[in-house]
Amino acid sequence: MQYLEGRKYVVQGIFLVVVLVFLTRLFFMQVMDGTYKLAADKNTLQRLVQIPYRGLIYDRKDHLLVQNEPVYDLMVVPREVKQLDSARFCQLLQIPIEDLRSSLLAAKKYSRNKPSPIVQNLSTPDLAVIQDNLMDFPGFRIQARMARAYRTSNLAHALGYVGSITPALLEKPKYAKYQPGENIGISGLESYYEPILMGRRGVQYKMVNVRGVEKGKFRDGEFDTLSVAGRDLHLSIDAELQAYGEQLLAGRRGSIVAIEPKTGEILAFVSAPHYDPKLLTGKGSGNRYMALLNNPDRPLFDRPLMATYPPGSVFKLVNELVALQLGVVQPGTGFECNQKLVRCTHRHERPSNVSIAIKNSCNPYFYQVMQAAVLRGQANNKYDDTHIGLGQWQKMVKTFGLGEKLGVDMLQEKRGLIPSPEFYDKKFFDKKRNKQHRWSYRNVYSLSIGQGEIGITGVQMANVLATIANRGWYYTPHFVRSVGNSGPLPQFRQKHYTAVDTALFKYIIPGMQMVVDGNGGTGNLASLAELGISVAGKTGTVQNPHGFDHATFAAFAPVNDPKIAIAVFIENSGFGGTSAAPAAGLMIEKYLRGKVAGYRHRWEDWVMYGDFTKKLH
CATH class of the missing domain: 3.40.710.10 (DD-peptidase/beta-lactamase superfamily)
Incomplete structure (x- = not known):
């Protein structure tokens, strides 16, 4: 009797596991139904992190000292890179091939599935040249962000500066939300008030084809979250x-x-x-x-x-x-x-x-x-x-x-x-x-x-x-x-x-x-x-x-x-x-x-x- 009773519990356990697996697959298929249809059309779902607007810095008389201006970074997802024509790519960007190889190696080391920076702080003319040719280089994409710009030539030691987060910092739990290429306060007030200035990140899900061309929002943006701008600092400095x-x-x-x-x-x-x-x-x-x-x-x-x-x-x-x-x-x-x-x-x-x-x-x-x-x-x-x-x-x-x-x-x-x-x-x-x-x-x-x-x-x-x-x-x-x-x-x-x-x-x-x-x-x-x-x-x-x-x-x-x-x-x-x-x-x-x-x-x-x-x- 004890043997039969034990088998009964085993059978019940197996049954529950099968049901849970089935329900999980069914839920996943319903939520990601659009994704499977996209896959059939050789489309993919792309998760884009929206970097918030960094807080501004004013002096005691409310004169603006530090603001933001748009810059552009060329990012790469190593898993998506196929048959890269390195010579043409480097000629297009005007960078040495050794720099490209080292950047790709660093990107793969960080993650094969997440975007990493290849070239940062691109100007608008540079961006125009690259965008026209980007469809020929799968796995590469442009990411716009805001960089610091100064209306003062003074106070550098107090203001500090902003720079790209380092691989060493990315490994620390404190910086888990950051991604390669993102800016972070390195010194001064930019560093001390980083959690206040950085704001809260948002996420967008977009459909793109294999050539990186956007095909629209995923499920009308119902899974998107909006970014929240950082808070401004009003200094006591005259x-x-x-x-x-x-x-x-x-x-x-x-x-x-x-x-x-x-x-x-x-x-x-x-x-x-x-x-x-x-x-x-x-x-x-x-x-x-x-x-x-x-x-x-x-x-x-x-x-x-x-x-x-x-x-x-x-x-x-x-x-x-x-x-x-x-x-x-x-x-x-x-x-x-x-x-x-x-x-x-x-x-x-x-x-x-x-x-x-x-x-x-x-x-x-x-x-x-x-x-x-x-x-x-x-x-x-x-x-x-x-x-x-x-x-x-x-x-x-x-x-x-x-x-x-x-x-x-x-x-x-x-x-x-x-x-x-x-x-x-x-x-x-x-x-x-x-x-x-x-x-x-x-x-x-x-x-x-x-x-x-x-x-x-x-x-x-x-x-x-x-x-x-x-x-x-x-x-x-x-x-x-x-x-x-x-x-x-x-x-x-x-x-x-x-x-x-x-x-x-x-x-x-x-x-x-x-x-x-x-x-x-x-x-x-x-x-x-x-x-x-x-x-x-x-x-x-x-x-x-x-x-x-x-x-x-x-x-x-x-x-x-x-x-x-x-x-x-x-x-x-x-x-x-x-x-x-x-x-x-x-x-x-x-x-x-x-x-x-x-x-x-x-x-x-x-x-x-x-x-x-x-x-x-």
């Missing part, structure tokens, strides 16, 4: 200010970053040397990219986000705020300019309070400020005391957005470095003897004046000034003020507070004003007092073991209602007060007034053409 900044640093190496303090919106993002974004689009863009890549001036290098420098004396502002928070100094605290501790760069009045110390950038003063912040008697010996104090100092400094990625809407951002006690433990460990050498404040004091192992980016420095302008808080700097009409992404709407009480920031600002507008201030060349604009800033000269020192200057204005915070780095330019300061002053004036006063054009000439290695008279 295109006029950006162009002006690139003009000022033309021929230099360095960066300028300007931020609106109240919102965190990036107003200008200058990386010098720069390049025209048009170079990386259209036919021949690959060769132009390689030329930029091999340029010894490294124009592709994104300095505001990727170059890390010691901040120099600008960092003294952060050290002073940390010491004020810890209660080890007061606004009226004075220290002697004791050059036995560290050398001071020039003679000046006694730093009897924080304002005078900031104005004159007194190195011995800030040596003693950080010493008071780190060595607070928390351990019985100086080594352990330094270790504990430096760890607490580092945590407070990092709340200014330093030593970590800020989270800017660009993928290539570097974190910089605010060294920890563990960093110095590793630095002073003797591997040969397997011995840990002890270290004290004398080994790390260079941090007090923004030198040594510390490193920050241009964006981070501008953000520090925005934080001071806001008296203790900041929004993460960002380029996109609105995705479509929905505003910035959520992470750019969150306030970040430092570990320093907001009430303490007011004590460093008078000294910063004296740097710019005070008699003998180190940043006088950034002064806009004659134009009724108050500027608070700090100069810096960054020691460079590989050549002439780097210059830096950071500021915000107007002091009582800050609308712009700015940081300028100019490599190999010496004292920040004579090169970076006038550049910052010009940028602030340009943004706040919309123009530069005629009598100040000489400073434009100085910034663009002056010899910074010589003393300014």
Whole structure:
């Protein structure tokens, strides 16, 4: 009985399988009825992916920066290629036969059944010649798409560029919807906002005969899906200010970053040397990219986000705020300019309070400020005391957005470095003897004046000034003020507070004003007092073991209602007060007034053409 019962279930199972197969074939035949009829007439069904219209990019005044224009790609489906006359084909396209062979090989490797690009970015005249002869080459077809076109010759490092997706990316699940020949954001905003800009693909099914001639839609398009255009980006960049900044640093190496303090919106993002974004689009863009890549001036290098420098004396502002928070100094605290501790760069009045110390950038003063912040008697010996104090100092400094990625809407951002006690433990460990050498404040004091192992980016420095302008808080700097009409992404709407009480920031600002507008201030060349604009800033000269020192200057204005915070780095330019300061002053004036006063054009000439290695008279 058990044997018969078992056979019964086997027979039932076989019956169900046969029924399912029959029903499946019947359903398939009904849905694809048109396809079988086409096959009888030597027609085939072609699935065409519809690439959506990529989102546009505008500046803060809604001037169009990046748009789309139609281009054409010649595609191939390897399985459909029959008896290819390679010589004639190459003559028609004006390409070497070796290029054709390598492209066909790559197409077969990817898929014998899916289209792959053979020649991209065809012009309209090229397209006309090819279309007239395409029927003689089964398996080849034209695919129209939209390519990026630029209405600006600036902002290349922020915008990034679009290029064909690589075979390596196609293998990743994240890019499963892409096909060979499709464009994808490679760098900059194009890459960060790729899912938003790309939109949603559509699909069309068409009937074509064996010669590639369209015979109409399949089943009146009932299986087609429409593509959805990508969303537009509205940037916070001021295109006029950006162009002006690139003009000022033309021929230099360095960066300028300007931020609106109240919102965190990036107003200008200058990386010098720069390049025209048009170079990386259209036919021949690959060769132009390689030329930029091999340029010894490294124009592709994104300095505001990727170059890390010691901040120099600008960092003294952060050290002073940390010491004020810890209660080890007061606004009226004075220290002697004791050059036995560290050398001071020039003679000046006694730093009897924080304002005078900031104005004159007194190195011995800030040596003693950080010493008071780190060595607070928390351990019985100086080594352990330094270790504990430096760890607490580092945590407070990092709340200014330093030593970590800020989270800017660009993928290539570097974190910089605010060294920890563990960093110095590793630095002073003797591997040969397997011995840990002890270290004290004398080994790390260079941090007090923004030198040594510390490193920050241009964006981070501008953000520090925005934080001071806001008296203790900041929004993460960002380029996109609105995705479509929905505003910035959520992470750019969150306030970040430092570990320093907001009430303490007011004590460093008078000294910063004296740097710019005070008699003998180190940043006088950034002064806009004659134009009724108050500027608070700090100069810096960054020691460079590989050549002439780097210059830096950071500021915000107007002091009582800050609308712009700015940081300028100019490599190999010496004292920040004579090169970076006038550049910052010009940028602030340009943004706040919309123009530069005629009598100040000489400073434009100085910034663009002056010899910074010589003393300014």
